[in-house]
Every structure is written in C-alpha cells, then in structure tokens.
Amino acid sequence: MATVPIFSSGGLKTFVGNPPENPTSPSIYRPLSYRRLRISAAKTSPKLTGRNLRVVVVGGGPAGGSAAEVLAKGGIETYVIERKLDNCKPCGGAIPLCMVEEFDLPLDIIDRRVTKMKMISPSNVAVDIGRTLKPDEYIGMLRREVLDAYLRERAAGAGATVINGLFTKMDLPVDANAPYTIHYNEFTGVGGVGEKRTMEVDAVIGADGANSRVAKSIGAGDYDYAIAFQERIRIPEDKMVYYEDLAEMYVGDDVSPDFYGWVFPKCDHVAVGTGTVTHKGEIKKFQSATRLRAKDKILGGKIIRVEAHPIPEHPRPKRVAGRVALVGDAAGYVTKCSGEGIYFAAKSGRMCAEALVEGSEMGKRMVEEGDLRKYLEKWDKQYWSTYKVLDILQKVFYRSNPAREAFVEMCADEYVQKMTFDSYLYKRVVPGNPLEDLKLAINTIGSLVRANALRKEMNKISV
Numbered sequence: 001m002a003t004v005p006i007f008s009s010g011g012l013k014t015f016v017g018n019p020p021e022n023p024t025s026p027s028i029y030r031p032l033s034y035r036r037l038r039i040s041a042a043k044t045s046p047k048l049t050g051r052n053l054r055v056v057v058v059g060g061g062p063a064g065g066s067a068a069e070v071l072a073k074g075g076i077e078t079y080v081i082e083r084k085l086d087n088c089k090p091c092g093g094a095i096p097l098c099m100v101e102e103f104d105l106p107l108d109i110i111d112r113r114v115t116k117m118k119m120i121s122p123s124n125v126a127v128d129i130g131r132t133l134k135p136d137e138y139i140g141m142l143r144r145e146v147l148d149a150y151l152r153e154r155a156a157g158a159g160a161t162v163i164n165g166l167f168t169k170m171d172l173p174v175d176a177n178a179p180y181t182i183h184y185n186e187f188t189g190v191g192g193v194g195e196k197r198t199m200e201v202d203a204v205i206g207a208d209g210a211n212s213r214v215a216k217s218i219g220a221g222d223y224d225y226a227i228a229f230q231e232r233i234r235i236p237e238d239k240m241v242y243y244e245d246l247a248e249m250y251v252g253d254d255v256s257p258d259f260y261g262w263v264f265p266k267c268d269h270v271a272v273g274t275g276t277v278t279h280k281g282e283i284k285k286f287q288s289a290t291r292l293r294a295k296d297k298i299l300g301g302k303i304i305r306v307e308a309h310p311i312p313e314h315p316r317p318k319r320v321a322g323r324v325a326l327v328g329d330a331a332g333y334v335t336k337c338s339g340e341g342i343y344f345a346a347k348s349g350r351m352c353a354e355a356l357v358e359g360s361e362m363g364k365r366m367v368e369e370g371d372l373r374k375y376l377e378k379w380d381k382q383y384w385s386t387y388k389v390l391d392i393l394q395k396v397f398y399r400s401n402p403a404r405e406a407f408v409e410m411c412a413d414e415y416v417q418k419m420t421f422d423s424y425l426y427k428r429v430v431p432g433n434p435l436e437d438l439k440l441a442i443n444t445i446g447s448l449v450r451a452n453a454l455r456k457e458m459n460k461i462s463v
C-alpha cells in the first residue's frame with residue numbers, strides 16, 4: 001500500500017536547488033500537512049486501483065493545452081499549471097491549414113487568412129509565392145493569447161484542472177512507481193508571488209516553453225537558440241488594406257545574418273519581427289532594418305507592443321527521462337528556416353499524451369519510461385527528415401546575400417511554390433513530379449552557381 005498526497009499548502013518546507021538524485025530520506029521532501037489519498041499496490045503492481053493515473057502538464061501553451069485535452073479525454077486525472085492565463089506569447093502567430101483541421105479550431109479565432117506571401121530579396125526583388133494556392137487554402141494568422149486560451153479551455157471542458165501557478169521545481173521519485181513531487185506557487189489573488197503548494201503525480205509533461213524548468217529538473221541539456229524580436233505595430237486603416245490577406249518575408253544581411261524578417265497581419269495591426277542565432281547582440285539593429293525595408297507600407301504606424309523570446313534551434317539532448325517527457329519548445333521542436341513551432345508544439349503535446357493514455361490503458365495502470373519513449377519514436381519517425389531538410393536549406397540559402405538572391409529567384413518557380421506550400425500547409429511529404437524535380441535541380445544548381453559567381457565578384461570589390 002502506498003499513500004499519495006495530493007494538493008497541499010501551508011507548513012511546507014522549501015528547498016533551494018535541485019533535489020538529490022537519490023535522496024536517502026525521501027520523507028524530508030514531503031510536507032506533513034497533506035490531504036492523503038490512499039491507493040493500492042502502485043509500488044508493487046503496475047495496475048492502479050481506487051484512482052486513475054495522475055499527470056501534470058506544466059505550461060498551458062499550444063503544447064500543454066493539446067496534451068491536457070487528450071489526457072483528460074483518455075481517462076487520466078489531469079492538471080495543467082500555467083503561470084499566466086492571459087499570456088500573450090511573443091509570436092508571429094502563423095499556422096498551417098492542417099492545424100485548423102486536425103485540431104478542429106473554430107474559424108473565428110483566426111484573425112486573417114493569408115493567401116499571398118511576398119518573399120523579398122536583399123536587393124528588394126519581391127516574388128509572390130502564393131500563386132499556386134487553391135481557393136480554399138490559406139495560412140492562418142492568429143493571436144496567441146486567443147489560441148492558447150481556447151485550447152486550455154477545451155482541455156478544461158474535457159475534465160482537466162487548470163491551475164494558475166508557477167512551477168518552481170520537482171522532486172524525483174525514490175523508486176520505480178513512486179510519485180514525482182511538483183512544487184508550484186498558486187496565484188489565488190491579484191498580484192503577489194502566490195501560495196506555495198505541492199502535488200504528487202505519476203507522470204509529468206514539460207510543456208513550459210524554451211526556458212523550461214521541467215527540462216532543467218531532469219537534466220535534459222541545452223540547445224542553441226535564436227533570439228526573436230517582434231513589434232506589434234498599429235498602422236493606418238488604408239495601409240492595413242494592403243496586408244488584408246498578405247504577409248511578407250524579408251531576407252538579407254541587413255535584416256538577419258541567418259534568419260528572416262517578417263511582416264505578418266493580425267486583426268488590427270501587423271507584427272514586424274526578425275531573429276538571429278549568431279548575432280544576438282545586434283537584434284535591435286536587425287529589427288530597425290526590417291522596419292526600414294517595410295517603411296512605405298507601415299508609414300504612420302504606432303508601436304503598441306515590443307516583445308522578444310528565444311526560439312530553440314534543435315531538440316534537447318534528452319527529451320524523456322523516467323516518467324517525464326518534454327514537448328513543444330521545451331523539447332526543441334521548432335523548424336529551421338521558417339521558425340515554425342506552434343503546430344509542432346500542439347502535435348507533440350498530443351502525441352505524448354496519446355502515448356500516456358495508451359501506455360496506461362486509459363489511466364488504469366502505472367506508466368514507465370518505455371511508454372513515453374514510444375512518443376519519441378513516433379515523433380522522430382514522422383518529423384526527423386523535415387527538420388533535416390530545413391536545416392540544410394537554411395545552411396545553403398541563408399548564408400550570404402547572393403545565396404538569398406538565388407533563393408528568392410527559385411521561389412518564383414511555380415513548382416517550388418507548390419511543393420513548399422503543400423508541405424507547409426499539410427505537413428506531409430508531397431510526391432514530386434520527376435521531370436519537374438530534374439528541372440528544379442538544374443535551376444537550383446544554376447541559381448547557386450550564379451550566386452557563387454556573384455559572391456566572388458562582391459568579394460573582389462570589397463577587397
């Protein structure tokens with residue numbers, strides 16, 4: 001027989017730093033004033049009796065909200081800890097069409113349907129890359145505060161308990177089936193640091209974004225990251241007409257040495273931003289350059305919000321440890337080149353939760369690391385190649401202005417547009433046309449040769 005304490009407050013000892021991996025006296029990590037729930041045989045048998053599997057999801061962004069909904073529907077006692085229920089995550093808010101369908105998103109949470117995308121080269125050559133879209137195809141643009149709240153509320157509707165609190169740390173279990181103790185500050189009133197509480201759970205999903213404390217708690221290791229900077233700019237109504245259904249991407253050394261600058265339309269403003277991995281200290285300079293490139297179109301605009309946030313560059317060395325799994329940005333699932341992470345966050349949250357529901361037989365038995373590893377296997381099988389291809393594309397095309405000119409030139413090709421949009425909108429590898437693939441390969445080589453020749457000429461000039 002084991003006792004599993006659930007929510008507690010008051011009389012709590014606080015511990016600074018990480019708990020020891022193998023505490024000799026586990027009881028010192030347990031506050032005394034718990035309300036205790038008796039359960040049977042959790043330590044000796046994988047079957048749970050008298051209760052269902054209890055899982056906490058730390059973070060209520062797209063990854064956390066999607067995970068919690070699946071868990072709750074799958075018979076698991078589900079808690080979500082989110083530090084800021086009106087969180088306005090710094091984000092461009094662009095989502096692929098398949099996310100609307102797959103996650104059954106209501107159309108009224110989408111501010112804009114972008115059907116025209118302009119790719120603008122270092123020398124300001126603009127290529128329209130939405131020409132191959134079908135009439136019902138678009139890129140969704142939304143505000144993250146709206147999406148995140150919607151997904152969280154849906155999870156709550158399915159039975160998850162959403163707690164407004166800050167996760168601070170967790171104590172690791174003392175043996176195979178023992179609980180994880182989660183420490184958090186619950187915000188019960190206005191302002192303040194909240195009340196210290198703990199809860200004991202069987203498994204943890206770390207959906208707490210790029211600065212994940214759950215990742216730190218399990219020693220998941222670091223990743224390289226880009227810093228992204230964004231200004232929300234309210235522009236005059238007549239200027240907004242231009243961005244009605246259009247987004248822009250700017251490439252060039254001025255806007256970023258290794259990423260791109262963007263102007264994405266929102267309900268009543270545009271989001272203008274850029275990012276970089278290699279020159280983080282110069283991000284404000286790149287932001288000014290992005291604004292400068294778009295200046296005629298945003299003239300008279302007023303900056304209403306300035307925001308910045310890290311974007312992971314690759315998955316963390318460790319994404320699962322024991323009964324803890326990382327999803328979304330906490331795991332490092334943003335694609336290179338595009339900096340896209342919303343869909344991958346929601347999808348990984350869902351996949352991880354499905355693995356827990358399946359592994360626990362709808363919450364009826366204890367899970368183990370192997371159950372969570374199934375999520376990793378499925379994820380890597382489905383997306384590893386996407387990440388690799390985009391990584392290579394970024395290395396080839398974002399490395400110099402001549403290469404970027406070649407990239408924009410290539411984007412004028414309708415076949416390239418179709419392949420790019422199909423794989424972005426639907427997140428599936430689209431079978432190509434062999435003849436068109438051959439033409440594309442020849443054109444790409446041609447573009448790169450021209451880019452290389454141009455770079456050599458430019459180098460000669462600058463010597």
Ligand SMILES: Cc1cc2nc3c(=O)[nH]c(=O)nc-3n(C[C@H](O)[C@H](O)[C@H](O)COP(=O)(O)OP(=O)(O)OC[C@H]3O[C@@H](n4cnc5c(N)ncnc54)[C@H](O)[C@@H]3O)c2cc1C
Pocket residue numbers: 058059060061062063064081082083084087089090091092093094095165166167168207208209210212213228229230273308309310311327328329330333334339340341342343345
């Ligand atoms: C400027 C910028 C622009 C971007 N533009 C796009 C775009 O247009 N399209 C796209 O697909 N992707 C974009 N991304 C990437 C995208 O924002 C992320 O990939 C996505 O938000 C990841 O979702 P997530 O749920 O994993 O993490 P997050 O969205 O970061 O959510 C984590 C949640 O956890 C909460 N949290 C964190 N720590 C704690 C804690 N200790 N306790 C409790 N709660 C906690 C946070 O409040 C937050 O709500 C952009 C990123 C940036 C920075």
